[in-house]
Amino acid sequence: MPQEGKHTRTRLIVACSVGMLIAILVTIRIWLPSLSLLDQLSQFSPLVRTAIIVKILSPLLSFLLAAGWVWVFLLIGELWLSLRKNDHSTKSIRPMQETTQKPRYKLERRMTAHQSPHKEWETRRPIAAPPLFQQDPTNPWQQAHLPITPLPMTNPLWSPPDASEKSKNGADGEEREEEKAIEAEQILQSPVVDVPLQPQELEKIIPAEGSKTFFSLQKSREPTDFSKPVTLTLLKHIRCWVCADDGTSIEVKLRRGENAIRLIQLAYIAWKQGASVDRDKMLTYVLARGKRREMNTDQLGEVFDAAKRYLRQDLDRAIKELAKNGHQVTTDVDFFSNEPGFYWLHPSCRVIDLEKIDDLYHAIQIARKEGVLDEKLNGTIPEWVIEACQNLIGAYPGDFLQSFLEKFPEEFGAWVKEPVTLYRDKYLDALLIMANYESALGKSFLDPNLSVEQNEEHRRHHIGRAAQLFHDYAMYAVNTRWDQKLKFAYRAGKDGERVVRAARAMRRCVVELGKLGNPDMIDQVYLAFKERMATLSEGNWKPDRDTESDVIEAKRTTSAYRFSSQIPSRQDEHV
Incomplete structure (x- = not known):
């Protein structure tokens, strides 16, 4: 153990050294050039300020990441070495029979012939393994670890009596001791002989359980047709439907807002079909039109937030109407997904008309390519x-939003x-x-x-x-x-x-x-x-x-x- 502790400390020193080396390199390459930007930090946008702060903290982050990964790999190597060492050390451990009370010479000689077929298995068995009576032979997983012939004399309660008792009872006592030993051997053998699942049955059970686990993982990774219950169309008109779990669908009555600005905003995000859009650019190029041309950024942000709120209310109203008629929508639905500064179409939505045009045109592209x-x-x-x-x-x-382009071109x-x-x-x-x-x-x-x-x-x-x-x-x-x-x-x-x-x-x-x-x-x-x-x-x-x-x-x-x-x-x- 002292030797292993010394190796552990050595590995820890190696991990810290590697982390320090990486931190020094990052300091030279990233940290020092970023110091000149601290004086002008207040002049940058929040996103740029965040990037500068991350660069300032990059030496510490690099140290933690490099040292952590080196430590993980060294720890795995240490565990692997210890397992190999334990494997070799178990060969030198005395058999479990020697840890119990010493039997008489004659009884030990009689039991030796029974132990010999499994001598190799006994020497490899860890000394801390539980006795056989603590394992359930009806469990196929535990039965696989049960020996064909159990080890005798593993329970101290079944150990032969002391030599003092034999000297009192004489030859009759010796015969009774031998009979008890034989009975104990039969008791140990009985669970393995009487309870077993046949190897063929075990093969049927284990693949079945494995296949069940594999199926559940596949089911969670691959969405079904109902994983996108909200469908949109953007060609000529913008329309929306929501589909319940049982396949019943209802059209969402979307409130357009002034000059259809809410639907225009939704279409701007939806036509990207999952690609993110910059919020600031959306406020500038989409919302700052018509009467909103003179609004500042905060006012445009309020218009955007209000549009999101009304659209979500329209979607919730349709879902409640479905639920009222006994058609539940258990999937988490929304129009928008976001992270700071960016928005994209929620995974529960799909734009069916654009998808269909893209799929059909893909066949034309293949024909032209060939x-x-x-x-x-x-x-x-x-x-x-x-x-x-x-x-x-x-x-x-x-065309895309053709009806709105004809009615509200100024938007x-x-x-x-x-x-x-x-x-x-x-x-x-x-x-x-x-x-x-x-x-x-x-x-x-x-x-x-x-x-x-x-x-x-x-x-x-x-x-x-x-x-x-x-x-x-x-x-x-x-x-x-x-x-x-x-x-x-x-x-x-x-x-x-x-x-x-x-x-x-x-x-x-x-x-x-x-x-x-x-x-x-x-x-x-x-x-x-x-x-x-x-x-x-x-x-x-x-x-x-x-x-x-x-x-x-x-x-x-x-x-x-x-x-x-x-x-x-x-x-x-x-x-």
């Missing part, structure tokens, strides 16, 4: 890509252009893929089981679909000023992406309409497009030469398609 959008010469694409595009188009009801700053543009990109991309796909079918559709007229009708159908999709793309790409890619330049060739691609889509539209032989529709869609572009650009946008020439050429080709012998005359009126 090159399946352009690998076919006839322009066809896989069915799963078509399905993803169609579902995305169907799941897109409108929005430049921040809203990011989510608006992001999800418009995905919607317009799906539109363009489907338009190109329909255009390709209009050129290459051919079914050998159909007649020439039927194949031509199918091609015209796909041409009409392509024209409509190109028209939708062109008109939707330039329908809002909140799209940050919609930029009109005063010089030719400097327009933004939306302007350039909208004009290209309109050219494709009039070309497809020209194949249908309908010049009136060409004039209608093209003039509407020119009017919208002129309005948005305040008269600065002019169609380029490619657009004008494609429109003229489309009008010229209408006669050829209209009077073709492959097209029935009744289709002249097709729009």
Whole structure:
């Protein structure tokens, strides 16, 4: 023990030395450069002051961390060494029979043959182990530690009598002692022979218990579908539902506040879908709009706190209404999670429409990355890509907060252009893929089981679909000023992406309409497009030469398609 105490002190000195060395390094690298900032501490924000204080305390923290970890590892090593030492020391300990009263020579000789099969197990058994009668053989965990043949003479009560008693009783006493020893041996053996769970049964019990523990851990780590009972939608309108544990849901009646500022604030946090937002930036760029433009930081903070309070009250009211009808919500729900200076969407909430658009567009990104959008010469694409595009188009009801952008444009700053543009990109991309796909079918559709007229009708159908999709793309790409890619330049060739691609889509539209032989529709869609572009650009946008020439050429080709012998005359009126 003195030797072990000496080793312990040595390890403690090593841990302190390592901690001191780390503290000195931190002092040189962090503490000394931070001293110059103490004079200006009051001029910094609370977050920066906290960082400076942490740097000042960094030597102490580094010492504690380094010394603590070194001490933990050394302690583990010390315990490991002590266990190995104990393992070797138990081999030199006398058997447990020698710790009891010394039996007579004849009895010891008779019991030796019974002890010999388990001599190795006896020498390794710790001397402090409890006697066998203190272990419950019906417990499978304790039965695994029971020996096959119990050790005799472990209980002092069953020890043979002293030599003085044998001298009094003579030979008869000796026989009775031998009989008692045999009875004691039988008593010790009886629990092991009579109570046992068979090894096969033990194997069934132990995996079952282990599997139960493993399942409970997995269940707690992986949330179920009801772990996010609050669902939000942010496209076009902002709406909210809360779902009870039994699947019953109810829409939360959210109070908008003045000019819907509460819902705008909620949408600003929610569209990040768990990413944190800075509170000060939110007060500056989201709340300081309209009538609140002249408010100071404290007043804006009060507006923010009031909005949180009203939104939480609306959510609690819906939960109580569910509970009143017998539908409980046991999950902890809220709209907001926060730490000092930052807010993010509570884990009980999910934005279902944005999630769906993201998931569907992910399939389109995979298709583009693998090159399946352009690998076919006839322009066809896989069915799963078509399905993803169609579902995305169907799941897109409108732009991010479109209804509020139209009603209260003064309440929005430049921040809203990011989510608006992001999800418009995905919607317009799906539109363009489907338009190109329909255009390709209009050129290459051919079914050998159909007649020439039927194949031509199918091609015209796909041409009409392509024209409509190109028209939708062109008109939707330039329908809002909140799209940050919609930029009109005063010089030719400097327009933004939306302007350039909208004009290209309109050219494709009039070309497809020209194949249908309908010049009136060409004039209608093209003039509407020119009017919208002129309005948005305040008269600065002019169609380029490619657009004008494609429109003229489309009008010229209408006669050829209209009077073709492959097209029935009744289709002249097709729009």
